[in-house]
Amino acid sequence: MAPWNGLWGGRAAIAGGNAYRDMPVIVKMENPNWSISEINGGGDNGEDFLARVGGQRRRVKNTKQITWVFRLKAHRAAGCLARLTSAAVALGGTARRRVVAGRTDSDAADGECEDVEERDPASRRSRFYTLIKACLMMSVFLLVVELAAYSNGRVNLAIFINSFNTSWIRFRATYVAPPLQLLADACVVLFLVQSADRLFQSLGCFYILVKRIKPKPLSPALADAEDPDAGYYPMVLVQIPMCNEKEVYRQSIAAVCNLDWPRSNFLVQVLDDSDDVATQALIKEEVEKWRHSGAHIVYRHCVLREGYKAGNLKSAMSCSYVKDYEYVAIFDADFQPYPDFLKRTVPHFKDNEDLGLVQARWSFVNKDENLLTRLQNINLCFHFEVEQQVNGVFINFFGFNGTAGVWRIKAVEDSGGWMERTTVEDMDIAVRAHLKGWKFVFLNDVECQCELPESYEAYRKQQHRWHSGPMQLFRLCLPDIIRCKIVFWKKANLIFLFFLLRKLILPFYSFTLFCIILPMTMFVPEAELPDWVVCYIPVLMSFLNIVPLHRNHSRLSSHTCSSRTPCQLPSSMP
Structure with missing residues (x-):
């Protein structure tokens, strides 16, 4: 580093003697990885000055360098997160394709996918799906165990569950049960109409059978x-x-x-x-x-x-x-x-x-x-x-x-x-x-x-x-x-029975009543069937x-x- 000359005036340096002239002064930061300053100068107050200037510069550099360190760490974390996300998406896509195809890498590499699927496609897919379901159930079970262990001693689970149940019952009775009961009543009416139609048709079939028409x-x-x-x-x-x-x-x-x-x-x-x-x-x-x-x-x-x-x-x-x-x-x-x-x-x-x-x-x-x-x-x-x-x-x-x-x-x-x-x-x-x-x-x-x-x-x-x-x-x-x-009754038969009842109402109510409403009434007892x-x-x-x-x-x-x-x-x- 070049010598440091004349920072605080030549006269003071001459009057003070040549005690500090051409003498290198080295000031080291607390972190040696940041910087080293070499100072050539003189004067009686050189040490105090160096200490004061070094402290100011150290504080400025500490603030900037800490900011850049945090930015660098954040950049690295973002890059790592992006790579993990990309890997997870690729892994999910591969797993989905394997689930759909029911095959493994060894089958694809050997070119034997078609032969394997022709030999035993159902058993292979069944075993693969069973393995996936077992892993999923094990993961959920371990998650529940970890959550229970984490909350042990910190949260009173009994009080929390009781409070949650009370809130859910109040919300269910106020906001869930009334519309569910209304929809259930409407589906019951449609169910009765469709059942009556089927009953009359069955009676007509019985009449044809008895009369041998x-x-x-x-x-x-x-x-x-x-x-x-x-x-x-x-x-x-x-x-x-x-x-x-x-x-x-x-x-x-x-x-x-x-x-x-x-x-x-x-x-x-x-x-x-x-x-x-x-x-x-x-x-x-x-x-x-x-x-x-x-x-x-x-x-x-x-x-x-x-x-x-x-x-x-x-x-x-x-x-x-x-x-x-x-x-x-x-x-x-x-x-x-x-x-x-x-x-x-x-x-x-x-x-x-x-x-x-x-x-x-x-x-x-x-x-x-x-x-x-x-x-x-x-x-x-x-x-x-x-x-x-x-x-x-x-x-x-x-x-x-x-x-x-x-x-x-x-x-x-x-x-x-x-x-x-x-x-x-x-x-x-x-x-x-x-x-x-x-x-x-x-x-x-x-x-x-x-x-x-x-x-x-x-x-x-x-x-x-x-x-x-x-x-x-x-x-x-x-x-x-x-x-x-x-004639009018044929028009009515076309509009109300052939189209509305058998083509619109039947598919709608049968799925809604027996696949949605009936299971929901098991968890919402305020709505009754x-x-x-x-x-x-x-x-x-x-x-x-x-x-x-x-x-x-x-x-x-x-x-x-x-x-x-x-x-x-x-x-x-x-």
Whole structure:
């Protein structure tokens, strides 16, 4: 460091002598890491001056340096927190992907994910989920133990819990119970209305069973299909709309091509709406095989895909050759009709010019697969055995199920054809046909095989499609219902029973009452539900839902013992 000269005047230094001249004075701070000052000077008061100046500079430097130290520490802490947050987010994303995929790093590294999932996907995911749940429960338990140990001796838990409970009871009785009781009363009223509707429908089904009411064709029995001139074999167009149906397209095409009907009197339209080129090639190849075997079948694919199923059917009905056909039968890709399906449905149209639709019921090949399929079977058996049959017998109207039905083409055209305005195109065309005066017939003894969704995800998607469109359709059809010329009681049935009660109130109240309000009343005793709402009426409704299932089982048993058995669908061409 350069020598320090003349800080407090040269004269004083000369008068005072040369005692401090050229003598280095070193002042060290308390913290040696901060600074060292070398001072060359003289004077009698040099030591006092150095002590005073050093103290001032030390205080200034101490304040600034402490500030910068704290800023540096805060910067490091922020960086560490950011890194921890990023790592936690990445770890959470990885854990979520593993939970969804049900795999580990070793499977992904070895490229064996697909093989492992094919071998035992359910057990692997079950074990993985069990491990995650166990770790979560252990973490919560340890957290409770730590909180209890931390508060031991500091907080009187008994007094705290008692005070919290008293406050919660007061808040619950004042603010929670009144609105909950009001909502519960409203749901109870809706529950009673819906229960009365189901009770009357069940009584109507019982009346049909006792009186043995059964729709019968006005024409005599059909003659042999090998001689079309000897009987009533009108021209029938059979449509199979499908979209990316890799698993079931062979079975559905085979079932339709094996229908017991003169080959020259029906044409099969395979309406492929797939966006997968490989699937399109497979379906087209299957159609070509059946065409070479003598079946009247055509493959149709729309380049401009719009309107989903309704758009697909609308495009197919615009073909020029459709005018040569009188009826159209529709089967979804996962439906497999029996060979005598047309023989048991088409004769109902003869000499019955007001009949627009003949609907068959569904039967399920996988109804005993798991608990979900069993519950669906119970629900759908009530739908077909009670709802569809009663409405078909007494008012000649019900919702078209979208498949396993035969339409008079004139009724479809008179109703305005297929429309893409809603996701429930089947219900839409049924309502419009009913407003035009067309009648419907439901055949409870004619079945068409299909499959039920076996997973909750597939079931959820199906129910979303079925329940997302009726209210939109009601909004669109309400002006037409009011202006149409049908009798008043049919208008009331459409508005209050068909739409409001069964399409809006039923899904709303059933979930709200039994999944939200009923569990909440267990924790809010001020809001009460009558015992007959919680126990007696649900037991009666459950009994009414199960009875059609057992009747259907007995009918199926006698039906299976008869000569008519389900067709054995080949996996390839005959």
